């Protein structure tokens with residue numbers, strides 16, 4: 001049986017059910033690398049060029065793991081755009097080439113270009129072409145595409161119920177995952193999915209917050225139309241798909257009374273994050289907001305300290321019901337002083 005490897009990073013978090021269903025239906029076995037470990041990170045750093053961001057370095061580590069397995073193909077799509085008039089970070093465009101140039105002796109790479117910024121037509125044609133690597137029956141390829149879309153929709157529905165995308169994939173694969181408890185705080189937690197839902201890149205951020213009694217709201221937990229409507233309230237449209245989702249989610253969450261605070265996880269070396277984090281900070285005036293930036297040198301202890309301090313501040317604010325003495329937000333402190 002033909003074996004296709006899929007690295008457990010980057011757009012795995014968004015489209016793994018689609019890809020896996022597609023290849024499986026065409027008779028291929030899908031081999032996914034394991035969830036990120038410290039070894040994945042170290043090996044990725046060793047293989048990647050210094051200039052790229054943390055999640056891309058981790059992705060290199062996943063490809064190196066796959067290289068050890070006997071595979072016929074490795075699937076590394078060239079992601080350009082996943083929706084009309086919007087784009088993915090340009091670093092994704094060169095990813096298959098960067099991997100080829102940095103990691104020798106890999107199995108052949110399937111580097112189909114995903115670009116639906118203008119129309120779906122070319123992608124459909126390329127998928128039919130890709131399917132011919134596995135079968136000559138076009139009807140079977142069309143059916144594989146249809147089933148892949150259905151499975152992806154099902155997994156997206158799971159993710160909308162408060163699970164991280166990684167947990168939604170686990171559930172989709174029939175594995176048990178996290179159960180929810182009554183929360184003492186409601187927090188919006190934002191970031192690119194491949195950093196936010198990777199427990200090593202995010203330094204266990206999600207587990208720590210849940211252990212502190214927080215219910216977490218992710219971009220996928222929100223209604224997509226509400227997110228788009230909120231994102232459209234800023235003067236210039238954000239043309240990065242994920243960036244716009246973050247901005248819209250932050251604005252929408254900031255208008256919900258039950259949300260106590262918002263955390264944005266950024267990666268050091270990420271161009272879009274430096275801009276999106278700043279836009280969010282300027283847009284949400286009514287909620288406490290914390291920007292956390294991680295890289296391969298960050299330590300989990302420092303992360304826990306920041307999270308505990310943030311949650312303590314939110315609980316104090318919630319329990320006293322006002323901000324008479326210590327503002328939870330810089331702008332309020334400034335306004336208060338300026339009117340004295």
Ligand code: SF4
Pocket residue numbers: 053054055056089090091092192267269270271272273
């Ligand atoms: S958006 Fe940022 S984190 Fe994502 S690939 Fe681009 S530079 Fe890296």
